[in-house]
Amino acid sequence: MINELFILNTGGQVIYSWHHDEQEEESKDDLVGGFLSALNSFATMERGEDIKSLKLKETQIIFERLEELEQHLTFVATTKSEELIELIHSIVHKIMDTFTAKYEERLDRPFDGDITPFKEFDENINEIFMAYGLDVLESTIEKIDAGNSLKSVLFLEPGDGDLLFIYAKQYVDKDKMSYLIPLLTKSSKLLYERNLNQELNWIMLNTIKNEILLIEIRASIFLVKIYDLKATSANKKQIFEMFDESHIFSRKLKKLEKLFSDITYSEKISQFFVVNLDGGILFKHLQTNEDKNTYENNIPEIISFLTSSKRASQEIFNRKLLSCSIGGVSTVIFCVNLQNVALIVIGNRRDLESFEIIEEVYMDILAQL
Numbered sequence: 001m002i003n004e005l006f007i008l009n010t011g012g013q014v015i016y017s018w019h020h021d022e023q024e025e026e027s028k029d030d031l032v033g034g035f036l037s038a039l040n041s042f043a044t045m046e047r048g049e050d051i052k053s054l055k056l057k058e059t060q061i062i063f064e065r066l067e068e069l070e071q072h073l074t075f076v077a078t079t080k081s082e083e084l085i086e087l088i089h090s091i092v093h094k095i096m097d098t099f100t101a102k103y104e105e106r107l108d109r110p111f112d113g114d115i116t117p118f119k120e121f122d123e124n125i126n127e128i129f130m131a132y133g134l135d136v137l138e139s140t141i142e143k144i145d146a147g148n149s150l151k152s153v154l155f156l157e158p159g160d161g162d163l164l165f166i167y168a169k170q171y172v173d174k175d176k177m178s179y180l181i182p183l184l185t186k187s188s189k190l191l192y193e194r195n196l197n198q199e200l201n202w203i204m205l206n207t208i209k210n211e212i213l214l215i216e217i218r219a220s221i222f223l224v225k226i227y228d229l230k231a232t233s234a235n236k237k238q239i240f241e242m243f244d245e246s247h248i249f250s251r252k253l254k255k256l257e258k259l260f261s262d263i264t265y266s267e268k269i270s271q272f273f274v275v276n277l278d279g280g281i282l283f284k285h286l287q288t289n290e291d292k293n294t295y296e297n298n299i300p301e302i303i304s305f306l307t308s309s310k311r312a313s314q315e316i317f318n319r320k321l322l323s324c325s326i327g328g329v330s331t332v333i334f335c336v337n338l339q340n341v342a343l344i345v346i347g348n349r350r351d352l353e354s355f356e357i358i359e360e361v362y363m364d365i366l367a368q369l
């Protein structure tokens with residue numbers, strides 16, 4: 001966690017500060033600012049170098065300089081968590097870009113002594129922390145330490161998948177995660193943003209052994225959590241035995257259609273499809289006729305997402321995929337992997353707001369078979 005943030009101008013004045021501990025006195029800012037400015041000046045003037053970081057007994061201090069404007073600025077962040085350094089560096093650079101863009105006109109002229117306008121930057125700080133997942137960092141680590149189903153969390157840079165932070169109680173192949181997560185997210189965004197015209201919020205994979213990979217899409221980070229729910233339920237084992245190639249899906253198409261036609265579908269389901277892996281629709285059920293062609297046209301992209309999810313499940317967990325789901329602003333799509341065919345369930349985000357509900361819906365369908 002970031003403990004404190006300071007922005008100093010050319011003369012060493014603190015023009016903006018933020019404190020994780022709200023009890024921290026802002027009256028100490030000038031004292032701290034003078035100390036930090038002196039350190040920076042010593043490195044620059046005496047050594048001819050910029051100071052980038054300083055390690056105290058318990059605290060790491062990160063420095064970043066920006067000299068493109070009239071007022072040369074120094075951005076300083078402190079933390080007691082050395083393992084967060086890469087993540088904090090990325091956050092500080094985002095703060096630099098946001099602060100200078102917002103106050104460029106004021107910063108590109110001599111300092112007039114008024115720091116009041118900069119106080120409103122608190123709102124931007126909160127947005128940036130949310131964009132990088134800092135709002136859930138501490139609580140997530142506490143859940144992992146508690147020894148429950150959550151086993152690890154990773155913070156990945158969206159572009160190249162660079163690992164900025166990891167906290168894990170089990171082995172995680174960081175290289176595979178850095179490679180596969182951006183690919184999986186890319187195929188999901190292609191479906192949601194280009195075809196459905198809505199923002200992608202999350203992706204979830206569930207293996208046949210009840211390991212879960214959850215990817216939360218933040219504005220500046222991929223927040224990746226791995227869960228292990230331990231035992232696979234007897235129902236799921238029976239389902240995979242029932243759906244091997246020698247059973248139901250070796251039946252003729254008419255029998256397959258009859259099988260799914262006799263099912264009572266939850267009202268939470270808007271559209272339901274049984275498809276082969278070439279994108280061919282073997283059966284469909286539509287609760288209403290509204291926009292009935294929309295998702296049929298997107299079956300190839302959904303199959304592409306399923307294929308990417310299968311690969312990710314095999315590479316990350318060395319397990320077959322049971323299901324994968326993606327959630328956007330208004331629509332949830334999830335696929336159940338049944339050998340050479342897939343069940344595709346589409347519904348409203350309000351109705352499918354949790355993994356427990358999603359699992360309940362598709363398990364109800366499978367139980368009726």
